[in-house]
Amino acid sequence: MATIREVAKLAGVSPATVSRVINGTAKVDERKRQAVLAAISETGFKPNELARALFKHSSKIIGVIIPDIENPFFSEAAKAIEAEAFREGYKILLCYSDHSPEKEAMNIQMLVQMKADGIIIMTNGEDTGKNIASCELPIVVMDRRFTSGKKVASIEADHYKGGWLAAEHLVECGCKKILCLRAPQKYSSSQERYRAYLDICKKYDREPLFLDCDYSYESGLIAAKQLMTYYPDTDGILASNDIAAMAVYKILTQAGYRIPEDIQLIGFDDISFSWRFTPELTTIHQPIYQLGQKAVQLILQGSAAENLENVILDVTLIERQTTRRTKGGAIL
8 A cells, every 4th residue: 555655756745745635734736736636546545544533633433322233223313324424424433332331431432532523322321421421522312312411412203292192093093901111211202202191191081001111122022921911901002112012013913912903003113114014013203314314413513502402303103004093983
């Protein structure tokens, strides 16, 4: 691989002049600039990106930390982030924390050392606030928000509205015993969805029923087995997300239940698998692409206090085959 000194020798200029042309840090005589560009083309010289990042305090990289690589929501969100970052001339570095505060802290430290231009964190664990407290990079929390600690920008869907639409849809489908598979209440998103469910129960005089269920497929399997034991007369299920809903469908149908005839089921997120699944899953659509797009835009705005935003995007109900509305007591 050619060095900067070899490029300089071929172009008949100093290494400093080559550096100025590459980095655009100073005006260079046009004749010399063209000679440098020709020498770079001839030698195939590739600038040392790490050295450039250290010099310019910018790597043109945005770090993305996700807690779960198996959940399609996070992979679809990362895809959206990458598309928007690429459009803006940036690359992303995808990091996996596995819900571990230690891994998350190590990922943040690595991105700081790499001179990343910002970090998008798709988690809000109990220690995340501590991990970012001393980080001076622009940070955006995606899909959740902080309620205490360091103030950072956030971008999320309207989780309260989503919970309301989902629960009310089950009521409109004629469900009398609606069970909420309640996601971990340490997350702001989960709190808002559950609060909406309780408000719907109060509005329509329904008894609140819940089982704790994480956002994983395995947790959905466990919750489905529990509901057959503790709430066998359930006729409507509000799942924590689409993946959990698919797990519930598997267990219930194996046990002989018909969906939606016996039990109606609704998910949350509208991941691509939700309409590829058979039957197609009724769910709440989160604008995943727009969430990723806006997260990148918030990073590029910087970390100054006046630029901090808490953005909430709208959600919609997507009716498919795991629920059916009723009319006059009859299923449509």
